Amino acid sequence: MITVDLLQKYGALKKSFGKNEIIFEEGNLPSHYYQVISGEVKMSNYNDDGREFIQGIFYKDQSFGEPPLFLNQNYPANAIAVDDSEILLLTKNNFMKLLEENPAVSIKIIENLAQRLYYKSVMAAEMSTQEPEHRVLKLMDHGIAYFNFKKDENGYLINFTRQQIGDLTGLRVETVIRTIKALEKKGILKIINRKVYR
Amino acid sequence: MITVDLLQKYGALKKSFGKNEIIFEEGNLPSHYYQVISGEVKMSNYNDDGREFIQGIFYKDQSFGEPPLFLNQNYPANAIAVDDSEILLLTKNNFMKLLEENPAVSIKIIENLAQRLYYKSVMAAEMSTQEPEHRVLKLMDHGIAYFNFKKDENGYLINFTRQQIGDLTGLRVETVIRTIKALEKKGILKIINRKVYR
């Protein structure tokens, strides 16, 4: 999103997080801007009885956790490294200074937030009114355009576990497994030794 | 959000919409920035069998429909006047020029998008993992902070119909009615001649 050079010019520091390490927690006040250098980060909530909902997954060059930073509100979710990851951290004050002095970056931030809001809008409508097959397909098709799914001779490889798909769509693993099977039977996607292609 | 003066300086025009009139439709390409002067606007989707999901409701001074404008993508939902409403329209080109020439406005836009993303994040987690009582309460408590609910001697008046609450939370009217009754019985909210207070 923002070039590493520019971030470092304003004092951003690289920090490493091990697999499953917590980057920040729901309820805390934001203090930094975060941008992924390498690895994979998920933002998610856990409800009263431990069930997870994944808000989003972030890869190289993507930033996360800005909304509460701009609003002086607590984080609505946790950020956790899915794999060993390197993250650039810039303090709030320095980040705000960077924005003031680089108006072009503001436009970038706007576009990024707009993209994420667009995704949330589409998924919210899906999750509230559509049946499982519809939800799962929508997530996959969004992922093709937005996450780094790679195409090979079988189509796009949906690089999520059934559990992750469930946590992103609000469905249970068993339901996701059955739904994917049903979609395969209808010829809408392919399953080649347990991997899903679209 | 943006002052009327500034918008008009860039050529924004006032347009009136009657109750239930469509402002823009899902699938169309955005051409303008929209800001409410008076009245009430809802953005919503209709699924395959006509069921509605309300993305958001917008009142005086609030803007809507910007994300796809920034992304050159089609609208993911419809915008409809809930009451007779007056809206300021600014063409995309002029809006972009306004942003370039007024960096402080960019920050305002960022804050606004951040606020909406925050709401969507919270509601997405609620809708996917929580039971009806939890969802309905979360919506109401958000509404108190964000929509223009007014406080009187009975508490905050939840100025939504049961149907609207259902369309915002992904629940059916009957379920909302029963849920609200259950919450009243528990003393979590009040119902005074059919109106809900929190």
Next chain:
DNA sequence: CTTGTTTTATGATTTTAATCATAAATTAGA
């Protein structure tokens, strides 16, 4: 003031995904 529409309400029934139970296959870790 009458009529039509929307909103709130309640009971009975159905449907669908969640839950529960169990296990094979695969992957990760020590």
Next chain:
DNA sequence: TCTAATTTATGATTAAAATCATAAAACAAG
């Protein structure tokens, strides 16, 4: 390389909200 943990899988059962049916109350429009 052996073991533990995760992922995929499938069948049976349950629970919870959706659906269906029906109606009274409130409101809006003419």
